[in-house]
Amino acid sequence: MPVPVPRQRETPATENGQAVLPQASLTLLVIEDDPAGGLTVPEILDADRHRIRLRTARNLTEASRLLTPDVHCILLDLALPSGGAASRTAAGGGTDTVDQLDTLRQVLRIAPRHAVLVLTAEADAERAAEAVRVGAQDFLFRDELDGRLLSRAIRYAVERKRADIAQYKLAESKLRAQENARLERGLLPTPLLEGSDLRFAARYRPGRSRALLGGDFYDTVRTPDGTVHAMIGDVCGHGPDEAALGVELRIAWRALTLAGLCGDELLATLQEVLEVERPCEEIFATLCTVDISPDGRRAGLCLAGHPAPLISRPGRAAQLLPYENSGPALGLLPKARWPRRQVELGGAWSLMLYTDGLIEGRVGDGRERLGQDGMVEMINRHLDRGLSGEALLEASVTEARRLNGGELTDDVAVVLLSRGTP
Structure with a gap:
C-alpha cells in the first residue's frame, strides 16, 4: 500500500x-x-x-x-x-x-x-x-x-x-566540570605551611581550550624541621597525558620531600618517576625547587632546565636570582646532576616562581615575546603601584594576556612566597 x-x-x-x-x-x-x-x-x-x-x-x-x-x-x-x-x-x-x-x-x-x-x-x-x-x-x-x-x-x-x-x-558540561574539579584538586594542591610565617599565593591558567588542567604543576610544603619547600614545573606538551604526568610528578615531589629528600637526590628520583610514567621517550619536564631555611633568610635553589625565580625586596627593584649552573630538564639526560645553589634572601622579600607560559606570550601583533626582561619590567610596574600577593599575580597574568592580544597558548603557573612584606 x-x-x-x-x-x-x-x-x-x-x-x-x-x-x-x-x-x-x-x-x-x-x-x-x-x-x-x-x-x-x-x-x-x-x-x-x-x-x-x-x-x-x-x-x-x-x-x-x-x-x-x-x-x-x-x-x-x-x-x-x-x-x-x-x-x-x-x-x-x-x-x-x-x-x-x-x-x-x-x-x-x-x-x-x-x-x-x-x-x-x-x-x-x-x-x-x-x-x-x-x-x-x-x-x-x-x-x-x-x-x-x-x-x-x-x-x-x-x-x-x-x-x-x-x-x-x-x-555533559556539568560532568566535565565535576571531573575537572576532582582532577584540579590533585594539580592545584593546598599548601602545607602550618607554623610558617610565609605567605602563599598562586595563579594557574591552562593553555588548552575549555580545560582546567595543563602540564604545569606546583606545590609547597613545610617539613618538621621548619624548612619550607616550594617547587614549580612544566611537562612539555599541552594534552591530557601531560596534565596527568604533571599531577604524578607533583605528588611524587611532595612524598619525597616529606620523606626528607632534597636537591640533587630528589630530582634524580623524580627523573626516574618521569621515565617510567611518561607516554613516550620524547617527553621531558622542567623544574625549579626552592628550600627556604626555618629563619626565612636563606634558600637553596635547584633548576632543571627551568627559568630562574624572581625576587623583590622593599626599596629595591625586582630581579631574577642569578643562577649559572642549572642542570638539564628531567628526562633528557640519564644520570644527570642538578647542583644546589645557596641564595641569601634577607629579612623581607617576595619570591616568585613561574612557568615559561608567562614569558613566552607575544607582545602585540609581532613575533616578539615578553621574555624574562619584559616580565621583570612588568612586575616592577605593578610593585610600584603597591600591588602584592594575589593582586600582583592576577595583574601580571592579566597583563601578559593583554599584551599577547588574547588567551595565552601555553599553560601558565605562578607561585608567590612572601616574608615580612605587606
Whole structure:
C-alpha cells in the first residue's frame, strides 16, 4: 500500500525563472521505499506559513547522501526493511519488529543531531511507542496523516531535538566540570605551611581550550624541621597525558620531600618517576625547587632546565636570582646532576616562581615575546603601584594576556612566597 507522505505543490513561486524558497523554511528528509512515491498530502507549511522543503530517499544509502546540514527533520517509514528480503519474516512476509527498530537505530546513528519522526500503521501503536523509547522524537499513523498534522509534528520534533541536545550538553558540561574539579584538586594542591610565617599565593591558567588542567604543576610544603619547600614545573606538551604526568610528578615531589629528600637526590628520583610514567621517550619536564631555611633568610635553589625565580625586596627593584649552573630538564639526560645553589634572601622579600607560559606570550601583533626582561619590567610596574600577593599575580597574568592580544597558548603557573612584606 502506498505510504502517504507529503508532496510539495507542482508549481512553486519563481524569481527570474528560478524556484524561490524562504530562507527560514525547514527541510524534511523522507525515507520510504514505495516505488510510486505515495506523496499524497498537497502541501506542508511551518508556523510562519513557509513551505517545508522535501527530500526523499528510498534506502539508507540514499539518505546518507541527502543528509546535509540544512536538513532539520527525518520522516522514517518503519516498514522500510533494514536489509532487503533477508529482513522479512518467513511467516507472513512482513517486517520483523526487531529489524524495523534496527533500521531506526541505523538512522539515529547516521543522524545523531537531527529530529526523527517515524511513520507506521495505527495497529502498530506499541511498536511506535517503542520507537520513541529508542530515540525518535514522535510517531505518526499513516491513516491520520495530513499536511497540518505533519507540519505540527515536524515543528515539535525539531524543537524537542534542540532541547534534548541542549540538555545533553548541559549535563555533559556539568560532568566535565565535576571531573575537572576532582582532577584540579590533585594539580592545584593546598599548601602545607602550618607554623610558617610565609605567605602563599598562586595563579594557574591552562593553555588548552575549555580545560582546567595543563602540564604545569606546583606545590609547597613545610617539613618538621621548619624548612619550607616550594617547587614549580612544566611537562612539555599541552594534552591530557601531560596534565596527568604533571599531577604524578607533583605528588611524587611532595612524598619525597616529606620523606626528607632534597636537591640533587630528589630530582634524580623524580627523573626516574618521569621515565617510567611518561607516554613516550620524547617527553621531558622542567623544574625549579626552592628550600627556604626555618629563619626565612636563606634558600637553596635547584633548576632543571627551568627559568630562574624572581625576587623583590622593599626599596629595591625586582630581579631574577642569578643562577649559572642549572642542570638539564628531567628526562633528557640519564644520570644527570642538578647542583644546589645557596641564595641569601634577607629579612623581607617576595619570591616568585613561574612557568615559561608567562614569558613566552607575544607582545602585540609581532613575533616578539615578553621574555624574562619584559616580565621583570612588568612586575616592577605593578610593585610600584603597591600591588602584592594575589593582586600582583592576577595583574601580571592579566597583563601578559593583554599584551599577547588574547588567551595565552601555553599553560601558565605562578607561585608567590612572601616574608615580612605587606
